Amino acid sequence: MTTHSTAAADEPVVYIIDDDGSVRAAIEDLLASVGLRALSFASTQAFLANTIEDIPACVVLDVRMPGQSGMDFHRQMIELGMGMPVVFITGHGDIAMGVEAMKNGAIEFLTKPFRDQSLLDAIHHGLEKDRERRKGAALVAALQARWESLSPGEQDVMRLVAQGLLNKQIAAQLELSEITVKVRRGHVMRKMQAGSLAELVRISEKLGM
Amino acid sequence: MPSSRKRISVRHPRPLNIALIVAALAAIFVADTGTNYEVAAAVFYSVVIVTAARVLSRRELIVLCVVCIGMTVLSVLITPHGDLRAGLINTGISIAAILMTTYLIMKMEAARMAAHDAQAQLMRLSRVTSLEGLTTSIAHEVNQPLAAIVTSGNACQRWLAQTPPNLGKARQALERILSDAGRASSIIARVRSLTRGEPPDKSAFAFNEAVRDVLALSQAEIARNNIILTTTLDPDLADAVADRVQIQQVIGNLILNAIEAMIEVSAPSRTMRISSAASGSTIVFSVFDSGVGFAPEVHQHLFEAFWTTKEEGIGVGLSISRAIIESNGGQLWAESNAGGGAVFRFSVPSISQEKHP
Numbered sequence: 001m002t003t004h005s006t007a008a009a010d011e012p013v014v015y016i017i018d019d020d021g022s023v024r025a026a027i028e029d030l031l032a033s034v035g036l037r038a039l040s041f042a043s044t045q046a047f048l049a050n051t052i053e054d055i056p057a058c059v060v061l062d063v064r065m066p067g068q069s070g071m072d073f074h075r076q077m078i079e080l081g082m083g084m085p086v087v088f089i090t091g092h093g094d095i096a097m098g099v100e101a102m103k104n105g106a107i108e109f110l111t112k113p114f115r116d117q118s119l120l121d122a123i124h125h126g127l128e129k130d131r132e133r134r135k136g137a138a139l140v141a142a143l144q145a146r147w148e149s150l151s152p153g154e155q156d157v158m159r160l161v162a163q164g165l166l167n168k169q170i171a172a173q174l175e176l177s178e179i180t181v182k183v184r185r186g187h188v189m190r191k192m193q194a195g196s197l198a199e200l201v202r203i204s205e206k207l208g209m
Numbered sequence: 210m211p212s213s214r215k216r217i218s219v220r221h222p223r224p225l226n227i228a229l230i231v232a233a234l235a236a237i238f239v240a241d242t243g244t245n246y247e248v249a250a251a252v253f254y255s256v257v258i259v260t261a262a263r264v265l266s267r268r269e270l271i272v273l274c275v276v277c278i279g280m281t282v283l284s285v286l287i288t289p290h291g292d293l294r295a296g297l298i299n300t301g302i303s304i305a306a307i308l309m310t311t312y313l314i315m316k317m318e319a320a321r322m323a324a325h326d327a328q329a330q331l332m333r334l335s336r337v338t339s340l341e342g343l344t345t346s347i348a349h350e351v352n353q354p355l356a357a358i359v360t361s362g363n364a365c366q367r368w369l370a371q372t373p374p375n376l377g378k379a380r381q382a383l384e385r386i387l388s389d390a391g392r393a394s395s396i397i398a399r400v401r402s403l404t405r406g407e408p409p410d411k412s413a414f415a416f417n418e419a420v421r422d423v424l425a426l427s428q429a430e431i432a433r434n435n436i437i438l439t440t441t442l443d444p445d446l447a448d449a450v451a452d453r454v455q456i457q458q459v460i461g462n463l464i465l466n467a468i469e470a471m472i473e474v475s476a477p478s479r480t481m482r483i484s485s486a487a488s489g490s491t492i493v494f495s496v497f498d499s500g501v502g503f504a505p506e507v508h509q510h511l512f513e514a515f516w517t518t519k520e521e522g523i524g525v526g527l528s529i530s531r532a533i534i535e536s537n538g539g540q541l542w543a544e545s546n547a548g549g550g551a552v553f554r555f556s557v558p559s560i561s562q563e564k565h566p
Contacts, residue, residue, distance in 0.1 A: 019472070020353045020357070021430070021433065022353065022354055022357035022385065022388075022389045022392065023353055023356055023357045023360070025357070025361075025385060026356075026357040026358075026360035026361040026364065026382075026385060026389075027360055029360075029361065029364040029378070029381070029382055029385070030360050030361075030363055030364040030367070032364075032378075033364045033367035033368050033371075033375075033378065034367060042433070042434060042472060043472050043473070045472075045473065045475065046472075046476070049475065049476065064349065066469060066472055066473070067472060067473045089356075091348070091349040091352045091353060091356070112352055112353070112355070112356035113352070113355050113356040113358075113359035113360070114356070114359075114360075116359075116360060116363035116364075116367075119360075
């Protein structure tokens with residue numbers, strides 16, 4: 001449970017949550033042998049107590065643990081908005097459990113003892129997925145920041161432009177002069193870094209407007 | 210209820226049953242027809258219905274009821290003598306008795322069958338779950354070290370495949386493999402020891418020394434779980450007289466239990482206290498934990514074999530521990546810790562017992 005503050009910003013991490021010390025140590029070592037950084041935890045509570053680093057990550061989660069089970073924790077992760085991909089490992093394979101795990105969006109459901117390559121493939125797939133997820137999230141965050149840089153008047157204009165209204169209609173609705181609308185519209189296009197009306201519409205869609 | 214019919218017909222040959230019913234009906238019919246209107250012999254049809262209920266299905270019972278009523282009416286029509294008015298009243302009473310009997314016996318049979326089915330299901334269920342639970346638990350316990358062995362073996366191969374091979378890491382992986390293999394075989398030994406009890410090999414030994422040995426082994430596990438450990442071992446203890454290895458097994462088991470009980474509480478409040486003290490002619494050893502404790506209704510099951518609150522445990526630890534302590538002449542018991550959590554204590558005889566009996 002050590003944190004490497006020196007780790008490179010984009011170096012991914014694999015969180016291992018398993019109540020069995022031997023299994024934790026073995027997986028940690030397997031990942032180290034292929035150059036993957038891993039942090040392991042004996043329970044989901046210990047994992048939650050740890051500060052989650054802002055880097056691509058993947059969770060290797062044991063199904064059967066004292067206290068909260070892996071399946072319950074996966075549901076809780078989704079509720080908490082923790083989007084990290086999850087690879088399940090379980091002591092005894094249960095088809096129903098596997099199906100439920102996959103339905104909840106797990107990357108893989110492996111039965112112990114598992115093939116090392118299966119675990120590594122699943123982890124690499126998970127990390128790739130998390131990188132994409134983070135990219136998407138970062139883009140939305142950047143757009144959000146641009147949106148917040150608009151003045152309230154400019155935000156009003158952008159909303160109506162995105163709805164496809166003409167300057168004249170916008171001016172009538174906001175009780176402004178057409179000149180003012182034109183000026184604000186120019187500001188919106190510049191601040192939102194939109195090259196065209198179509199692009200602005202796409203941006204507003206990404207912002208969920 | 211086809212299933213009930215099938216089950217019963219195995220015990221009672223059907224033709225014989227039918228013959229008995231027909232004979233009884235005929236006898237009552239003759240008695241009813243041969244006597245005056247004032248004699249309500251038809252009431253006895255209800256006795257036939259009650260007796261036949263066990264061997265007939267619902268539908269057959271209704272048919273029997275209708276036949277009985279028909280025969281009652283027929284009797285009235287062909288009975289030659291007596292007061293007709295009394296005859297009609299008696300017939301009404303008889304028919305009412307037959308109907309009520311049929312209705313009540315059908316309800317009773319249905320309830321009896323439901324109870325029987327529920328009981329059978331319950332028995333089957335409890336047998337299946339206890340066996341399944343036991344085998345899954347053992348499989349899971351053995352599977353954990355096996356999974357660790359396989360993964361460590363894979364890691365070891367990868368360390369060796371590097372150029373140059375990382376021999377230090379490979380050796381560490383091998384050491385883990387050996388220790389996990391030892392753990393797997395000790396699980397098997399533990400399961401086997403359930404079926405054969407070995408007599409303790411008693412001798413005098415320094416009790417605190419034995420405790421420290423176990424603590425040294427569990428130190429890593431205690432530290433890894435961020436548990437604060439305090440020990441208050443009485444330095445003036447007389448030597449204990451028991452099987453040192455067995456007592457150490459129990460100490461180790463109680464410490465592990467305490468660690469597991471505290472996994473669910475947050476790290477800063479995980480404290481374990483271990484104490485030894487003289488109590489008369491015995492030594493009392495205690496493990497206090499600040500874990501989740503146990504509910505009063507759990508207390509009575511604590512030492513039962515195969516009873517556990519741990520999802521993956523097989524529930525034999527405490528029952529074996531108690532058996533070991535008792536075969537060494539001591540006692541093992543549990544209390545609630547005043548500050549939350551639980552206390553497990555056991556006593557073992559000490560040398561002072563021999564000096565002052």
